[in-house]
Amino acid sequence: MSAITPIKMPKWGLSMIEGKIVEWHKKEGDALKEGDDLVDVETSKITNVAEAPTAGILRRIVAQPEDTLPVGALLAVVADASVGNADIDAFIADFQSRFVPETDEATISGIPTKTLQAAGRTIRYAAFGEDKHGVPVLLLHGYSADLNNWLFNAPVLSEARPVYAIDFPGHGGSDKDVADGSAVFLAAVVKDAMAALGLSRVHLVGHSMGGAVAVRFAADYPASVASLSLLAPAGLPGSIINLDFVTGIAEGRRAKDIKPWLEEIVADPNLITKDMVEAMVKYKRLDGVEEALLVYRDRFAAGADAKAIAADLPKIPAALVIASHNDKIVGAPDPARLPSGWRVVFMDKTGHMPHMEAAGDVNAALLAHMG
Amino acid sequence: MPKKSYRMAINEAIRHEMRRDPNVIILGEDVAGGQGSSGGPGKVGSVFGVLAGLYDEFGAERVFDTPITESAIIGAANGAAMTGLRPIAEIMFVDFIGVCLDQVYNQAAKFRYMFGGKAKTPLVIRSTIGAGFRAGAQHSQTLHPLFTSIPGLKVVMPTNAYDAKGLMIEAIRDDDPVIFLESKLLYDTEAEVPDEAYRIPFGEANIVREGKDVTIVGFGLMLARAQQVAEALAKEGIDCEVIDPRTTSPLDEDTLLESVEKTGRLVVVDESPPRCSLAADIAAIVADKGFRSLKAPVKKVTCPHTPVPFAPSLEDEYMPNPRRITEAVRAVMAG
Numbered sequence: 001m002s003a004i005t006p007i008k009m010p011k012w013g014l015s016m017i018e019g020k021i022v023e024w025h026k027k028e029g030d031a032l033k034e035g036d037d038l039v040d041v042e043t044s045k046i047t048n049v050a051e052a053p054t055a056g057i058l059r060r061i062v063a064q065p066e067d068t069l070p071v072g073a074l075l076a077v078v079a080d081a082s083v084g085n086a087d088i089d090a091f092i093a094d095f096q097s098r099f100v101p102e103t104d105e106a107t108i109s110g111i112p113t114k115t116l117q118a119a120g121r122t123i124r125y126a127a128f129g130e131d132k133h134g135v136p137v138l139l140l141h142g143y144s145a146d147l148n149n150w151l152f153n154a155p156v157l158s159e160a161r162p163v164y165a166i167d168f169p170g171h172g173g174s175d176k177d178v179a180d181g182s183a184v185f186l187a188a189v190v191k192d193a194m195a196a197l198g199l200s201r202v203h204l205v206g207h208s209m210g211g212a213v214a215v216r217f218a219a220d221y222p223a224s225v226a227s228l229s230l231l232a233p234a235g236l237p238g239s240i241i242n243l244d245f246v247t248g249i250a251e252g253r254r255a256k257d258i259k260p261w262l263e264e265i266v267a268d269p270n271l272i273t274k275d276m277v278e279a280m281v282k283y284k285r286l287d288g289v290e291e292a293l294l295v296y297r298d299r300f301a302a303g304a305d306a307k308a309i310a311a312d313l314p315k316i317p318a319a320l321v322i323a324s325h326n327d328k329i330v331g332a333p334d335p336a337r338l339p340s341g342w343r344v345v346f347m348d349k350t351g352h353m354p355h356m357e358a359a360g361d362v363n364a365a366l367l368a369h370m371g
Numbered sequence: 372m373p374k375k376s377y378r379m380a381i382n383e384a385i386r387h388e389m390r391r392d393p394n395v396i397i398l399g400e401d402v403a404g405g406q407g408s409s410g411g412p413g414k415v416g417s418v419f420g421v422l423a424g425l426y427d428e429f430g431a432e433r434v435f436d437t438p439i440t441e442s443a444i445i446g447a448a449n450g451a452a453m454t455g456l457r458p459i460a461e462i463m464f465v466d467f468i469g470v471c472l473d474q475v476y477n478q479a480a481k482f483r484y485m486f487g488g489k490a491k492t493p494l495v496i497r498s499t500i501g502a503g504f505r506a507g508a509q510h511s512q513t514l515h516p517l518f519t520s521i522p523g524l525k526v527v528m529p530t531n532a533y534d535a536k537g538l539m540i541e542a543i544r545d546d547d548p549v550i551f552l553e554s555k556l557l558y559d560t561e562a563e564v565p566d567e568a569y570r571i572p573f574g575e576a577n578i579v580r581e582g583k584d585v586t587i588v589g590f591g592l593m594l595a596r597a598q599q600v601a602e603a604l605a606k607e608g609i610d611c612e613v614i615d616p617r618t619t620s621p622l623d624e625d626t627l628l629e630s631v632e633k634t635g636r637l638v639v640v641d642e643s644p645p646r647c648s649l650a651a652d653i654a655a656i657v658a659d660k661g662f663r664s665l666k667a668p669v670k671k672v673t674c675p676h677t678p679v680p681f682a683p684s685l686e687d688e689y690m691p692n693p694r695r696i697t698e699a700v701r702a703v704m705a706g
Binding site: 253254255274282285286287 | 533537565567568569570571572575578581
């Protein structure tokens, strides 16, 4: 029986309790290599591809498209050709008879969050792996996003070190007063948040607008940054800023107005689920959000923060940049105009959300860069 | 996100707006709640407990009990609204609106129009609706078609706790009279409700379930029954789209027509006698503007043309129930 490997419903993040089978990329009898795309699974947040965990033959597909199954449920069975069909049947029967879906409180209530005070504002944050040692990771989300963006990354990154994610002002569960919305202001929020959390030095990871803030922060507080990782960052030389998108999100109120803009952020628009659109509509309805996003929009349009960042890049000797030439929101930076110690990895199959669209690759690159 | 009841969501919305704007006041019968009871004022907070604790926080100046005289409640609220306050008036059961109907339809609804746009009437009239509460013919009606028919009134029928909070905040900040109808049987239902304030615009229907075969429209309590039927029929391969209009005035006609354009079939579930109901209204709108999309006659699932019966077995049969909704869906599927 040792040669039989179960393929189970993956758990992509703390809040995932079930997933729906969208489509199998392989059929029964196909030979698999480790890492082959195996099956598309849709969660309440996003659709993602589960990969083959091992080489072998895909012997039996148990879960059919449209099936919704709890995390850990049996999706398929992989084994060598030498394993008999009767053994496969016995394995499946045994698995199904023992399987009990997990139902712990933390899973059902989503990512647990707390609040802290920074720059005179209440800031929501989430902590992962607080019992771990080592230099902590601090995650900075992008424009109109929040800490839930990290649900595919934080659980993996926190296996060896503590991980913190904050909501910027105007976002998620943080206060909606964004002052002038500048990178300098947001870097000050990061500094204060670190002080409130008792963090003196972090591996800083920023996405999009959070990437620009991370660069600003690294230039201003080099001693506080152990490493710098930027995912689809805004504000670098060669990058663009899609102001139509920024305005569309800021001013859109109904699902049908917001959905086309959300589809711009990913390479495959089918990744955008009804729940994702609904979550954005609910966020947009909160008092102060539209005003906050328009302050950011005007700040992006002015371009002063990007200019200042470009001038300060030589102060930052090393960084990891993950970007895509198919990013419709910020484009791709020009590696030739970045400091020589910076490494740029292009993931052109993704759009603007590499940490969600290619979570496994991004997590591996981040862990390697943090050392 | 915290789960909260429909009752608590409305309480939270009103509390938030009273903190934000000192002009927001509450008046009605027993709205302070508990006066003369062992708990003392503020401990109950209106007959279903929706306003619990508001008297304690805001005091008798802003949360005050009136005599049992609906005409005085709405008359005073109208005057307060015209002079700059934002009153939330409570009519304990919507059935009692008759004794103050002049103040509602002939006064509040007309001020902006008759004063050439110079007068505003930022008034919310909260009331409870619906049968199934074993309360008899004079405490069980819905009456939303009556208000919907009057130009100058906005009419809100929240179906869940999340919507109830966002729609109540929108109602309080609106500068026109809003009739806010709370389904008694929904008070204990729960949903994820943010702690922060948020607004849900009027006239924006919610597509609560997407489907391609039949459009089912439900108001207030009826939405949950439509959803229940849609889930059950999905197992048989009938894919229902379920729409909650949220407000009957303004009505989001576009979303309804777009849905029928896709499905070609329409069932409207309305807890109301059939004549001049919202079911009749929406059937007429779709027959007029969406006729060429229809593959089958529109089906209405309503109450019979009778008062609400007091006998529990009759009352249950009086209300649209899943069996009758299922029969209507099967009928339109058969063409």
